[in-house]
Amino acid sequence: MTTAVQARTLKTRARLTEAARDVISETGYAAMRVEEVVRRAGVAKGTFFAHFRDKDALMDQLIGERINAIMDDMEQLPPPSSIPALVNALTPLMRFMTCERYVFEIILRHSGAAEKKEVGPIAMTFGRFIEILSPWMKTSHLRQDGSPGMLAEGVQAFMINAMALSFCALHNDTPLEGRLQPYLELWLLPQGKN
Amino acid sequence: MTTAVQARTLKTRARLTEAARDVISETGYAAMRVEEVVRRAGVAKGTFFAHFRDKDALMDQLIGERINAIMDDMEQLPPPSSIPALVNALTPLMRFMTCERYVFEIILRHSGAAEKKEVGPIAMTFGRFIEILSPWMKTSHLRQDGSPGMLAEGVQAFMINAMALSFCALHNDTPLEGRLQPYLELWLLPQGKN
Amino acid sequence: MTTAVQARTLKTRARLTEAARDVISETGYAAMRVEEVVRRAGVAKGTFFAHFRDKDALMDQLIGERINAIMDDMEQLPPPSSIPALVNALTPLMRFMTCERYVFEIILRHSGAAEKKEVGPIAMTFGRFIEILSPWMKTSHLRQDGSPGMLAEGVQAFMINAMALSFCALHNDTPLEGRLQPYLELWLLPQGKN
Amino acid sequence: MTTAVQARTLKTRARLTEAARDVISETGYAAMRVEEVVRRAGVAKGTFFAHFRDKDALMDQLIGERINAIMDDMEQLPPPSSIPALVNALTPLMRFMTCERYVFEIILRHSGAAEKKEVGPIAMTFGRFIEILSPWMKTSHLRQDGSPGMLAEGVQAFMINAMALSFCALHNDTPLEGRLQPYLELWLLPQGKN
DNA sequence: TATGAATGAGCGTTCATTCAT
DNA sequence: TATGAATGAACGCTCATTCAT
Numbered sequence: 001m002t003t004a005v006q007a008r009t010l011k012t013r014a015r016l017t018e019a020a021r022d023v024i025s026e027t028g029y030a031a032m033r034v035e036e037v038v039r040r041a042g043v044a045k046g047t048f049f050a051h052f053r054d055k056d057a058l059m060d061q062l063i064g065e066r067i068n069a070i071m072d073d074m075e076q077l078p079p080p081s082s083i084p085a086l087v088n089a090l091t092p093l094m095r096f097m098t099c100e101r102y103v104f105e106i107i108l109r110h111s112g113a114a115e116k117k118e119v120g121p122i123a124m125t126f127g128r129f130i131e132i133l134s135p136w137m138k139t140s141h142l143r144q145d146g147s148p149g150m151l152a153e154g155v156q157a158f159m160i161n162a163m164a165l166s167f168c169a170l171h172n173d174t175p176l177e178g179r180l181q182p183y184l185e186l187w188l189l190p191q192g193k194n
Numbered sequence: 195m196t197t198a199v200q201a202r203t204l205k206t207r208a209r210l211t212e213a214a215r216d217v218i219s220e221t222g223y224a225a226m227r228v229e230e231v232v233r234r235a236g237v238a239k240g241t242f243f244a245h246f247r248d249k250d251a252l253m254d255q256l257i258g259e260r261i262n263a264i265m266d267d268m269e270q271l272p273p274p275s276s277i278p279a280l281v282n283a284l285t286p287l288m289r290f291m292t293c294e295r296y297v298f299e300i301i302l303r304h305s306g307a308a309e310k311k312e313v314g315p316i317a318m319t320f321g322r323f324i325e326i327l328s329p330w331m332k333t334s335h336l337r338q339d340g341s342p343g344m345l346a347e348g349v350q351a352f353m354i355n356a357m358a359l360s361f362c363a364l365h366n367d368t369p370l371e372g373r374l375q376p377y378l379e380l381w382l383l384p385q386g387k388n
Numbered sequence: 389m390t391t392a393v394q395a396r397t398l399k400t401r402a403r404l405t406e407a408a409r410d411v412i413s414e415t416g417y418a419a420m421r422v423e424e425v426v427r428r429a430g431v432a433k434g435t436f437f438a439h440f441r442d443k444d445a446l447m448d449q450l451i452g453e454r455i456n457a458i459m460d461d462m463e464q465l466p467p468p469s470s471i472p473a474l475v476n477a478l479t480p481l482m483r484f485m486t487c488e489r490y491v492f493e494i495i496l497r498h499s500g501a502a503e504k505k506e507v508g509p510i511a512m513t514f515g516r517f518i519e520i521l522s523p524w525m526k527t528s529h530l531r532q533d534g535s536p537g538m539l540a541e542g543v544q545a546f547m548i549n550a551m552a553l554s555f556c557a558l559h560n561d562t563p564l565e566g567r568l569q570p571y572l573e574l575w576l577l578p579q580g581k582n
Numbered sequence: 583m584t585t586a587v588q589a590r591t592l593k594t595r596a597r598l599t600e601a602a603r604d605v606i607s608e609t610g611y612a613a614m615r616v617e618e619v620v621r622r623a624g625v626a627k628g629t630f631f632a633h634f635r636d637k638d639a640l641m642d643q644l645i646g647e648r649i650n651a652i653m654d655d656m657e658q659l660p661p662p663s664s665i666p667a668l669v670n671a672l673t674p675l676m677r678f679m680t681c682e683r684y685v686f687e688i689i690l691r692h693s694g695a696a697e698k699k700e701v702g703p704i705a706m707t708f709g710r711f712i713e714i715l716s717p718w719m720k721t722s723h724l725r726q727d728g729s730p731g732m733l734a735e736g737v738q739a740f741m742i743n744a745m746a747l748s749f750c751a752l753h754n755d756t757p758l759e760g761r762l763q764p765y766l767e768l769w770l771l772p773q774g775k776n
Numbered sequence: 777t778a779t780g781a782a783t784g785a786g787c788g789t790t791c792a793t794t795c796a797t
Numbered sequence: 798t799a800t801g802a803a804t805g806a807a808c809g810c811t812c813a814t815t816c817a818t
Contacts, residue, residue, distance in 0.1 A: 009801095154352070157355035160354065164306065241777075421808095433783090539768075545765070548739070549735070615792090627800080628794080628801065
């Protein structure tokens with residue numbers, strides 16, 4: 001009984017997210033309308049809000065799963081053997097996160113939850129990112145005088161900085177990756193090697 | 195005549211900003227409503243938009259002037275002679291920038307202007323910050339293998355990262371400054387010295 | 389200036405009420421939708437709520453003005469010379485008030501305002517009704533041992549009672565007026581005359 | 583078996599009404615939500631509607647039983663020997679009926695059923711009220727030129743009127759009973775005696 | 777410059793009721 | 798009987814921004 005009921009719930013939820021994905025692939029994230037999603041999913045508006053606290057909660061999930069998919073690919077990579085290789089490995093993630101200003105804003109807003117119990121998909125990916133990056137930091141050609149975790153968090157900080165600048169007229173002549181690389185060299189290479 | 199008119203214009207503008215400061219000191223930045231500002235200033239709503247392109251332009255100015263006041267103090271300081279001293283010097287700025295989530299978001303949004311000609315007060319402070327910090331980077335106890343500008347930008351990136359984390363339940367057990375210090379040590383000290 | 393602005397305001401308000409009247413004449417009161425009213429009036433939804441606190445406030449006005457129109461007619465009548473004549477005089481009002489259950493419920497709900505400053509059109513008509521009826525109570529064929537005002541309020545009480553019963557299966561075989569008459573006889577005639 | 587099943591049915595129903603009474607005693611009638619009732623009763627929402635046609639049916643029952651309890655007390659009273667005594671006898675009923683605006687509205691709405699077969703608890707109390715009051719109308723100090731039933735119905739009308747006014751800012755300076763008494767004197771006393 | 781009524785698109789809400797299991 | 802996810806149709810609201818005067 002309970003199982004059957006859950007199946008129905010999951011199905012409805014899946015129809016909603018599927019409809020949302022369709023809308024987004026056609027119009028982008030910023031233009032997604034709840035009304036349009038429920039219309040396509042063939043469910044009532046009330047149902048939407050029974051499944052998602054608000055529109056942002058759906059965005060959190062959809063963007064979170066995209067980030068996770070990209071991280072799944074990252075995880076398959078061998079530890080990058082050079083800074084340019086590292087930048088290359090990070091590029092798909094940065095590309096997605098900056099695909100729309102709206103997406104980047106959602107990500108920033110959800111990067112940290114105010115309440116521990118409210119930690120959502122996007123916030124989780126920030127932790128996962130560190131877990132993926134940390135082992136890469138142990139490569140011998142990189143500095144080894146900091147903990148892998150801290151080095152990884154530094155990479156994260158430089159990435160966010162580079163992405164934020166990409167929306168800025170003063171800096172968007174340089175491509176994202178080009179802007180990141182010199183900082184990572186300075187951050188990650190043993191001194192005297194960069 | 196022109197002078198008289200300009201004087202009136204400046205006065206109206208001053209009344210608007212003054213009213214806005216009052217509202218903010220009572221309710222905070224996020225709760226500021228244009229309606230309330232014009233009510234207190236005793237002018238019509240349309241007048242507000244004759245003086246400010248939009249609400250954000252006022253916010254840009256108000257937050258920018260606060261940041262500049264803090265930077266005026268920073269500028270008086272001698273180059274910090276240690277990482278903890280540097281962190282101390284940066285703390286007032288970080289305190290203000292994280293006083294409200296909304297303020298932090300405004301700052302991020304305005305850190306880079308979409309159009310070069312639209313570089314506003316907040317965006318200016320980002321440049322000024324680098325200018326203040328760069329000379330500090332030349333201190334002999336810090337690494338000298340990167341340009342002062344890049345080192346300063348790195349400090350900026352770590353600050354933003356630390357501030358972003360301060361809104362996050364998973365990390366806000368550590369105070370802002372404590373979170374920043376180890377990263378700056380790793381970023382700024384000659385390797386082998388931290 | 390102020391006059392011109394007020395004229396515009398009044399015009400918009402008039403368009404809204406006019407549109408509402410149209411909708412009601414076509415579909416009845418209960419079926420009136422705010423959305424439809426603003427659509428027909430050619431104004432934005434926000435404008436509706438700038439003019440009326442809520443849908444009920446518009447209903448209050450529309451129903452109030454209908455009641456007032458009926459009372460305008462009542463006011464032209466000479467004091468009824470018999471109970472049946474009195475009942476006849478009251479019938480148009482009762483007919484309208486019971487035209488829809490929804491209308492009767494609105495009237496009851498608005499008959500008394502919780503706050504004095506919130507006394508709206510419908511509540512006002514209750515006072516006006518007493519003022520119209522009171523002089524009628526001075527007719528010589530009616531009992532004169534109570535104040536006209538009290539006698540009038542009694543008539544009001546019996547009317548409301550009769551109207552409430554008209555929505556009731558147990559009583560709606562008798563027409564409204566027939567139900568009212570015996571009570572008014574007992575209430576208004578000198579004893580021994582009914 | 584049938585007995586067992588019926589027992590379970592009755593038990594569920596009892597749990598629902600009991601839960602509803604709890605909710606009402608804590609939050610009042612108007613704030614009662616079906617959701618909260620079923621939560622407390624530990625049953626599913628659908629179960630509620632297997633036991634009660636709709637929410638109003640439960641309200642009808644709960645309010646009806648309260649009115650009946652008050653009428654049980656009224657029935658014990660000897661016929662009031664004066665108008666003030668009569669008013670006193672009616673006061674507990676009026677107090678309850680005006681405890682919440684919502685309650686008064688429910689009572690009015692249910693005072694007459696739309697369908698004869700749907701005469702519910704509240705509607706029944708209206709009949710019972712007349713039955714209790716009618717004998718009281720035969721007291722020698724009251725007018726005897728109207729049937730006891732009609733006199734009783736008049737009392738009912740005046741009570742409802744007084745109660746309706748109690749929700750009105752314009753009239754709620756006078757207490758309920760004070761507002762009722764002069765009308766009953768005029769309605770019930772032989773003319774020349776009031 | 778100043779005015780302030782009007783805009784407007786969409787979000788979130790409400791919550792009694794239904795219905796397939 | 799019992800379950801509980803789904804329904805659904807408006808309403809109210811938001812509030813920065815525009816524009817005719």
